[in-house]
Amino acid sequence: MLGPVERYLTDKIKTxxxxxxxxxxxxxxxxxxxxxxxxxxxxxxxxxxxIGGSTFVSQEHLDRVVKTIKETAVELPTIxxxxxxxxxxxxxxxxxxxSLLNSVDPYFIVGAQILGAPLIKKFGLEPIPMGYxxxxxxxxxxxxxxxxPVPYNKPELAAAHALAGQYLGMRFIYLExxxxxxxxxxxxxxxxxxxxSDAYLIxxxxxxxxxxxxxxxSAGADIIVTGNLVETANSTQTIAExxxxxKRTQQ
Ligand code: 1GP
Numbered sequence: 001m002l003g004p005v006e007r008y009l010t011d012k013i014k015t016x017x018x019x020x021x022x023x024x025x026x027x028x029x030x031x032x033x034x035x036x037x038x039x040x041x042x043x044x045x046x047x048x049x050x051i052g053g054s055t056f057v058s059q060e061h062l063d064r065v066v067k068t069i070k071e072t073a074v075e076l077p078t079i080x081x082x083x084x085x086x087x088x089x090x091x092x093x094x095x096x097x098x099s100l101l102n103s104v105d106p107y108f109i110v111g112a113q114i115l116g117a118p119l120i121k122k123f124g125l126e127p128i129p130m131g132y133x134x135x136x137x138x139x140x141x142x143x144x145x146x147x148x149p150v151p152y153n154k155p156e157l158a159a160a161h162a163l164a165g166q167y168l169g170m171r172f173i174y175l176e177x178x179x180x181x182x183x184x185x186x187x188x189x190x191x192x193x194x195x196x197s198d199a200y201l202i203x204x205x206x207x208x209x210x211x212x213x214x215x216x217x218s219a220g221a222d223i224i225v226t227g228n229l230v231e232t233a234n235s236t237q238t239i240a241e242x243x244x245x246x247k248r249t250q251q
Contacts, residue, residue, distance in 0.1 A: 003126035005048070005077045005094035006171070009223070012047055013200060017248025018217040020239065022046045023081065023204065023227035025053035025179070026065040034065045038072035040236040045243030049073065050225065051092065052081030054140040054179065059086055066091040079128070083144060085116040090123040097127035098174070101161045102134055105146040130172040131165025131199070133158060135185055139178020139205065149178075152185070155192035162197040172223075173197060177205025179227050184212050187219035194220030208232070210241045217246035 002010070012019050022041050024034060041049055051066055066089040070078055080095040082088055088095065097120070100108040120127055134142045135158055138149035150158045162173040175193060177185045184206040194201055203216045204225030213224045224246055229235050 003094065003128070005079060005126050006128045008077060009048065009128075010200065013222045016246075018222050018224060018246045019047040020045070020213070020243040020246060021048045021050050021079075021202075021223055021225045022230060022239065023050040023052070023179075023225050024065070024069065024230070025227060026051060026062045027053045027055060027057040028231075029065065031061075031064050031068050035068045035072045037230050038069040038076070040230075041076060041239075042073045044236050044239040046076070046239055047223075047243075048077040048079055050079050050081040050096075051089075052083060052087050054083050054144050056084075056086060059089070062087065063089050063091055080125070082112075082116070083141070085112050085119070088116055088119050088123070088125070090125070092125060094126035094128055095120055096130045096132075096172070096174075098130040098132045099165075099170070100132045100134065100145045100147060101165055102147045102150060103145050104148060108145045108147075128172060129170045130174055130202070131162065131168070131170040132174045132176060133161045133165070134176045134178065135189065136177045136183065136205070137181050138176075139181055141176055141178055152183070152189060155186075155189040158189050159193045159196040162193045162199060162201075166197050166199045171199055172202055173199045174202040174204070174225075177203075179205060181206030184216065187215050190216055190219035190221055210238065210245050213242040214245050217248070
């Protein structure tokens with residue numbers, strides 16, 4: 001049985017074609033900044049707020065950030081995007097229960113998940129199974145997660161990872177170009193992965209413009225994630241433009 005957040009996401013993807021999510025890195029924001037991002041998110045048309053980063057943040061700060069976002073943007077689901085067991089907060093609605101499929105360290109494939117699962121149960125968080133595949137430069141996530149990033153010119157390898165994730169029961173696959181990547185995940189890689197895998201496809205890393213978001217969505221991304229974008233001027237307007245223009249009905 002699907003939980004309410006997953007049901008909301010998949011229904012919205014069915015209606016809109018593709019959707020946008022805002023990623024907040026708790027390490028980069030104060031509680032006040034998190035509140036203002038959440039406030040803006042409400043009007044921008046983003047579908048949900050993801051909370052997580054690649055490096056360590058105090059759990060107390062994470063809790064305060066998540067709580068503030070929840071209180072400010074009550075109508076938007078909050079989904080944790082953990083890089084480790086320290087990324088779990090009782091105040092969120094759901095958590096990407098993710099496995100870094102191309103890590104060389106079993107800790108990031110299933111070890112942290114084993115340690116975190118009882119806490120997720122205890123807090124009543126909705127786990128959403130997701131296969132995480134780091135591609136291209138990989139960025140900090142690639143280094144911290146000890147991944148062997150799939151090069152952008154090897155889309156068939158990314159597709160093999162995605163298909164393996166799907167066969168293992170993951171309903172979402174995330175192609176991660178790395179936060180702040182110079183070049184976002186190329187359309188060809190998205191197309192090939194989407195062609196081979198039936199899982200919902202999340203794409204993020206280095207998406208800064210409406211055009212880049214539309215390119216990814218036209219190639220087959222179901223969910224476009226932007227993180228750094230919120231730190232730029234006019235970000236609410238850009239996110240609103242992205243959320244509107246990636247709807248397949250607009251293309
Ligand atoms: C990082 O894919 C996300 O995990 C978002 O990347 O910060 O570059 O938007 P950006």
